[in-house]
Amino acid sequence: MSAKPFKVLITHPEVPQSGIDLLKEHCELTQVLSLPPSRAELLEKIKGVDAVLWGGHSPLNAEALDAAGPQLKCISTMSAGIDYVDVAEMKRRKIPLGHSPTVLDAAVADLAVGLLIAAGRRFHEARRKIDSDNWESYHLNWLLGQDVRDSVVGFFGFGGIGQAIAKRLSGFDIDQVLYTTRRRIDQETEKELNAKKVDFDELLAKSDFVVIASPLTPATQGIFNATAFNKMKRTAVLVNIARGKIVNQNDLYDALKSNRIFAAGIDVMDPEPLPPTDKLLTLDNVVVLPHIGSATTRTRSDMSTIAAHNVLRGLAGEPMLSPAY
Numbered sequence: 001m002s003a004k005p006f007k008v009l010i011t012h013p014e015v016p017q018s019g020i021d022l023l024k025e026h027c028e029l030t031q032v033l034s035l036p037p038s039r040a041e042l043l044e045k046i047k048g049v050d051a052v053l054w055g056g057h058s059p060l061n062a063e064a065l066d067a068a069g070p071q072l073k074c075i076s077t078m079s080a081g082i083d084y085v086d087v088a089e090m091k092r093r094k095i096p097l098g099h100s101p102t103v104l105d106a107a108v109a110d111l112a113v114g115l116l117i118a119a120g121r122r123f124h125e126a127r128r129k130i131d132s133d134n135w136e137s138y139h140l141n142w143l144l145g146q147d148v149r150d151s152v153v154g155f156f157g158f159g160g161i162g163q164a165i166a167k168r169l170s171g172f173d174i175d176q177v178l179y180t181t182r183r184r185i186d187q188e189t190e191k192e193l194n195a196k197k198v199d200f201d202e203l204l205a206k207s208d209f210v211v212i213a214s215p216l217t218p219a220t221q222g223i224f225n226a227t228a229f230n231k232m233k234r235t236a237v238l239v240n241i242a243r244g245k246i247v248n249q250n251d252l253y254d255a256l257k258s259n260r261i262f263a264a265g266i267d268v269m270d271p272e273p274l275p276p277t278d279k280l281l282t283l284d285n286v287v288v289l290p291h292i293g294s295a296t297t298r299t300r301s302d303m304s305t306i307a308a309h310n311v312l313r314g315l316a317g318e319p320m321l322s323p324a325y
């Protein structure tokens with residue numbers, strides 16, 4: 001049997017088998033085995049490889065690329081977001097980069113709908129009432145929440161994930177979808193989702209639910225700050241399934257604490273992991289999840305498959321299935 005022509009590093013011990021099986025047919029594999037994955041092991045094992053399947057969020061930067069060496073031909077992450085990648089450095093070195101969007105749209109969208117309802121209907125506060133023996137259902141207005149029915153849902157970022165959320169919400173009889181993106185989406189999809197492009201201020205002012213579904217970029221970092229919260233309805237619910245740094249978390253705390261906005265449901269925060277002593281966790285009106293948007297068995301497996309195809313195509317000098325640029 002002839003030797004396999006390419007060496008590929010897998011940077012995480014828990015990358016699903018689907019991608020590994022694809023790669024091992026054509027490549028000699030080496031894998032980071034420590035858990036949590038050690039940076040030192042990654043930097044040692046990356047030396048001399050032709051390609052990398054980058055599982056996890058360890059910084060993909062000049063340090064890692066230098067450690068790999070000049071023979072490195074391509075990398076694919078196993079994530080949609082690539083905010084932990086020094087994209088400028090990758091481009092400067094002309095190294096193709098793949099990622100694995102699209103296959104996680106459904107799982108993240110399901111979670112977003114869950115957060116939207118959980119925050120709007122006060123799940124966290126309600127559970128605390130039971131724990132503290134304050135079951136006060138004799139009040140007619142006890143734990144009243146926000147209706148999804150007839151609401152305006154505003155999307156900050158309206159790519160695959162945002163559109164998958166809007167599609168799901170159409171079954172909840174919402175009134176209108178608004179969205180803020182750089183480019184208008186195609187008119188057929190707008191019609192199908194009853195969606196209208198608006199500027200950021202209009203999105204904030206008119207939405208009953210504001211869903212953050214955009215990448216983290218220098219332009220979006222911290223854009224949800226006190227100024228933005230002050231433009232939202234007092235009854236508005238914020239959902240963030242994108243990246244924590246898009247929100248100024250101190251300002252979010254103040255807006256929730258003072259009831260400037262009604263509630264928030266967040267799967268992402270800053271920092272991650274969030275320390276258990278963080279003041280955000282003291283609030284009744286925020287539902288917090290530990291970044292589990294894409295955490296379903298099928299989705300993880302699909303992400304691994306896409307990343308492996310990206311690597312194989314990159315090694316063959318072909319366009320990747322999901323190029324990041």
Ligand SMILES: O=C(O)[C@H](O)CO
Binds near residue numbers: 078079081082104
């Ligand atoms: O970007 C992604 O793929 C998800 O947030 C999980 O990292």
